[in-house]
Amino acid sequence: MTTILTNPLRVGLRQERVISPQCIVIFGASGDLTHRKLIPALFELFRQRRLPSEFAVLGCARRPWSDEEFRQKMGDSLAEQVAEHPRAWDAFAQGLFYEPVDLQQPEHLVRLGTRLEAVDRLRATRGNRTFYLSVSPEFYGSGCRALAGAGLLADPERSRVVIEKPFGRDYASAQALNKVVQACAKESQVFRIDHYLGKETVQNILVLRFANTIFEPIWNRNYIANVQITAAETVGVEERAGYYESSGALRDMVQNHLTQILALTAMEPPGRFDPEAIRNEKAKVLQSAHLAREDEPWKCCVRGQYAAGGSRAQPLSGYRQEPGVNPNSTTETYVAMKVFIDNWRWQGVPFYLRTGKRLPKRLSEVVLTFREAPVHLFDAAGGAPTPNQLILRIQPDEGADIKFEVKAPGSGMRSRPVDMAFSYDESFGEPSDEGYVRLLADAMLGDPTLFTRSDEVEAAWRLYTPLLELIEEAPWQLPVHPYEARTWGPAASDNLLAEDGLIWRRP
Amino acid sequence: MRPQALRLTRSAPPAPHPPRAMSTQLTLQAPLEVPPAEVTPYLERLWHDGLEGSTGAATFTLLVWDPAWLEQQLVRIGRVDGPITGLDRADVLDAAREIVTLVGLPPSTAPMDPRLAWAVGQQPGSHAATDLRGRTVESAISSLTPRRLITLAPTLDDGHPLETLVAAYCPLPEDGGTGGAACGDVVVLRGGMGAMKQGLGLLQSLVGNDLPCWVWWNSSLDEPPEMLEALAPPPRRLVIDTSLGDPRRCLEVLVDRIDRGQALNDLNWLRLRSWRESLAMVFDPPSRRDALGRVVQLDIDVEGEHPVKGLLLAAWIADRLGWHLVASESVAADVGHGIAAEFQRTDGATVRFRLMPVPVGVPKAHPGAIVGLRLICEPAGRPPLCVILCSESGGCMRLESGGMASMELAEEVVPLPEESEERELARLLGGGHDTTNPLLAAAAPLAAELLPSAAP
Structure with missing residues (x-):
């Protein structure tokens, strides 16, 4: 991408919504997510003056750090930004505090309550508190119980809790966790985070569909032949082997990120732009979705696992050779599947979902392929006319393309496909906020639009239950096909589409 | 005297005409009148004994200077009905627009122009009305549960003795209240100007130092400076409106307070948001960015003869683009001076700037609203680019005329802000800063420099 001068007139104009005085309490403050994502996101909000002066961060973890040590460690991890904006960091760091807390120890919660009152007085944060559970998933339920037990979630207007993914391991565990969480707090206080929804381009699916009249009339089974949703990564498992071995691509990517994109792509228009109206529609469409062959799920799903590959100059290990991975692992690093949505809009339209690690490109996109013209009047340069496609590029090179046929120059009447492209870079030229910046701001604003509601989470898990059960009970029916690293997945995945006379789009 | 805790209850708007913003109003039950000397002890007793177990919301104190001169005068001459609320009211604005020419002011005079209140004050009339200032609260503000809401409500009658009214309150739960314990208290100081000065002595103990304090100067900046000084010393956070008062005085207050390090918010600056957003939007595509470095001309048209808003807009552009002011002078215009x-x-290279007053049939509420903006750029190797922004309520034919046939034209209509003063204020209170917005802090001194020292 070419270097683009920032728009000097744009500075300071992203302050439309104002966050109330606030104390954000981060459990797991000594963990990776805090210094890699959360504190940088909060510092970015601070620099953009989107945080009020009455703001505090209270880091909580088991380590016996002091306020000063916490500030120092956070500053060290943001060394580059701190060096660039030293005065802003000094001001921001004054609002950083630390309290050693073990959520399993009731007396620690009592002490936390006292400390929060002190922070409230010191920083005038008015009792508005956002509790961020950046802890191991097995502590989500007990963490909520501990907070509720200490009375810290008692005021539904002024306290809320943010829960990281994964929310459960399957439908049953998600249901059980929802029960625990809902016993501790009202649904309006619970913010289940999926950082994919923080991406500008994911949100743009809503705007593209519902702020324009040209798309919605053709956004249905009458005009759309199939939909492909892809999230491809070039990286391998990296340092996450411990987590990934027990989750795999289905739990790590499909159940949350891809399913959220599916919901936004397929949902009905909400009556108004209101968090509950939007989440109602997302939940409804997920409740209508099902695997193409629920009775024989192995026929509509393919699992894969990357094997060694790369080039001679840059050889890449296979998944089973990665550090921390079981040499006989059957965890999938690639999954592709076919889903149907049983409603008036989408009946009979296949949705193909795929995600994988060590694929040739890093990209996420939604491709809507339209039905062919009923009669071919013209010769096509490629033999047959290429179906129209609308491609929503979620990352990188965010934007959208429309593919359509035009007359090829010359004396004949041959058609050929061309692209009409919209690019965020070319139109706006400003990098979008990182997903956590948007989502943390929304959580503190109490705006749940971009967070998943309990019924959405459960519907998403229920959609994949036949697959999860099959993997659990009869894994041989859904084998893990090896694929060479830096290729587009196993051949079986191509066959999944070939059965319908289709191919995956090669981006 | 036994303290009484009150609860905010929802009721119909107090005025026969709905307020401009059509928002829900929360009306206090009548606060209790206590002698001035009793206010502080009464409140202490109230929180200590009467509201045992409640410490109130740890939020902020809001101190409002709320003379509502125009509303009071219009009520007095019978042009609008009481009660007096101090809130944005559509019927007050309508009546003000009707009476402008009758009191000998130009039709372009904005209803909120302090000259109008003064001119109406010269008209005969002696209608009286209930005074509810400080008792009616915009729900956007009350939902933030201010810990203490102090309203200074000067009356037209200079000899009116000091009355002090006190109550504890909490909004209804659906409006952000706790549904149980009291959230805060309301203090109203009412009387003539002499009584107001007498009431200043009470304020220090009422404001306290524990919580942030916001001072909303909801009036002209031409009013006695000693009152503003007394109400809003740093570090209290000050909210003013530089569209109200003599332009030089407005800019002096703005610059002086920023220089003193006070957190200052200007509602006139906030009302520029849609203009700034619309102009920034034109230059979002990177292909247009280089044109910003090649601006040769900037023209701004404003309603009437109050240039402050236009100057703040020009100063913001100049500051963002790194321009240096060389000279500024007053020039004759069709109406008054530009x-x-x-x-x-x-x-x-040189950039020429013109700010011109234009007459309008139906002026907006505040003096000096922007009518249009034209920015001409001459990027290298491309045709000149002419950006025209027009207010959605009127045309900007003057800016659209002449010599642009060979230019690339980017024309946008700027939406009018729909929020009432109270809602703008609530946005500030809801997420306030203890420093001035750096963009305003940079633009204000430049705007003051742009204002010529004398008319030609």
């Missing part, structure tokens, strides 16, 4: 200035760009 301002002509010359800037130097970072590459040494």
Whole structure:
């Protein structure tokens, strides 16, 4: 991408919504997510003056750090930004505090309550508190119980809790966790985070569909032949082997990120732009979705696992050779599947979902392929006319393309496909906020639009239950096909589409 | 005297005409009148004994200077019905627009122009009305549960003795209240100007130092400066409106307070948001960015003869683009006087600036609203680019005329802000800062420099 001068007139104009005085309490403050994502996101909000002066961060973890040590460690991890904006960091760091807390120890919660009152007085944060559970998933339920037990979630207007993914391991565990969480707090206080929804381009699916009249009339089974949703990564498992071995691509990517994109792509228009109206529609469409062959799920799903590959100059290990991975692992690093949505809009339209690690490109996109013209009047340069496609590029090179046929120059009447492209870079030229910046701001604003509601989470898990059960009970029916690293997945995945006379789009 | 805790209850708007913003109003039950000397002890007893177990919301104190001169005068001459609320009211604005020419002011005079209140004050009339200032609260503000809401409500009658009214309150739960314990208290100080000065003595103990304090100067900046000084010493956070009062005085207050390090918010600056957003939007595509470095001319048209808003807009553009002010002078215009200035760009080239007053049939509520903006750029190797922004309520034919046939034209309509003063204020209170917005802090001194020292 070419270097683009920032728009000097744009500075300071992203302050439309104002966050109330606030104390954000981060459990797991000594963990990776805090210094890699959360504190940088909060510092970015601070620099953009989107945080009020009455703001505090209270880091909580088991380590016996002091306020000063916490500030120092956070500053060290943001060394580059701190060096660039030293005065802003000094001001921001004054609002950083630390309290050693073990959520399993009731007396620690009592002490936390006292400390929060002190922070409230010191920083005038008015009792508005956002509790961020950046802890191991097995502590989500007990963490909520501990907070509720200490009375810290008692005021539904002024306290809320943010829960990281994964929310459960399957439908049953998600249901059980929802029960625990809902016993501790009202649904309006619970913010289940999926950082994919923080991406500008994911949100743009809503705007593209519902702020324009040209798309919605053709956004249905009458005009759309199939939909492909892809999230491809070039990286391998990296340092996450411990987590990934027990989750795999289905739990790590499909159940949350891809399913959220599916919901936004397929949902009905909400009556108004209101968090509950939007989440109602997302939940409804997920409740209508099902695997193409629920009775024989192995026929509509393919699992894969990357094997060694790369080039001679840059050889890449296979998944089973990665550090921390079981040499006989059957965890999938690639999954592709076919889903149907049983409603008036989408009946009979296949949705193909795929995600994988060590694929040739890093990209996420939604491709809507339209039905062919009923009669071919013209010769096509490629033999047959290429179906129209609308491609929503979620990352990188965010934007959208429309593919359509035009007359090829010359004396004949041959058609050929061309692209009409919209690019965020070319139109706006400003990098979008990182997903956590948007989502943390929304959580503190109490705006749940971009967070998943309990019924959405459960519907998403229920959609994949036949697959999860099959993997659990009869894994041989859904084998893990090896694929060479830096290729587009196993051949079986191509066959999944070939059965319908289709191919995956090669981006 | 036994303290009484009150609860905010929802009721119909107090005025026969709905307020401009059509928002829900929360009306207090009548606060209790206590002698001035009893206010502080009464409140202490109230929180200590009467509201045992409640410490109130740890939020902020809001201190409002709320003379509502125009509303009071219009009520007095019978042009609008009481009660007096101090809130944005559509019927007050309508009545003000109707009476402008009758009191000998130009039709372009904005209803909120302090000259109008003064002129109405010269009309005969002696209608009286209930005074509910400080008792009616915009729900956007009350939902933030201010810990203490102090309203200073000067009356037209200079000899009116000091009355002090006190109550504890909490909004209804659906409006952000706790549904149980009291959230805060309301203090109203009412009387003539002499009584108001007498009431200043009470304020220090009422404001306290524990919580942030916001001072909303909901009036002209031409009013006695000693009152503003007394109400809003740093570090209290000050909210003013630089569209109200003599332009030089407005800019002096703005610059002086920023220089003193006070957190200052200007509602006139906030009302520029849609203009700034619309202009920034034109230059979002990177292909247009280089044109920003090649601006040769900037023209701004404003309603009537109050240039402050236009100057703040020009100063913001100049500051963001790194222009240096070379000279500024007053020039004759069709109506009154305009301002002509010359800037130097970072590459040494000259930018010509004109701010012109234009007459309008139906002025907006505040003096000096922007009518239109024209920015002409001459990027290298491309046709000139002419950006025209027009207010959605009127045309900007003057800016659209002449010599642009060969230019690339980017024309946008700027939406009018729909929020009432109270809602703008609530946005500030809801997420306030203890420093001035750096963009305003940079633009204000430049705007003051742009204002010529004398008319030609």
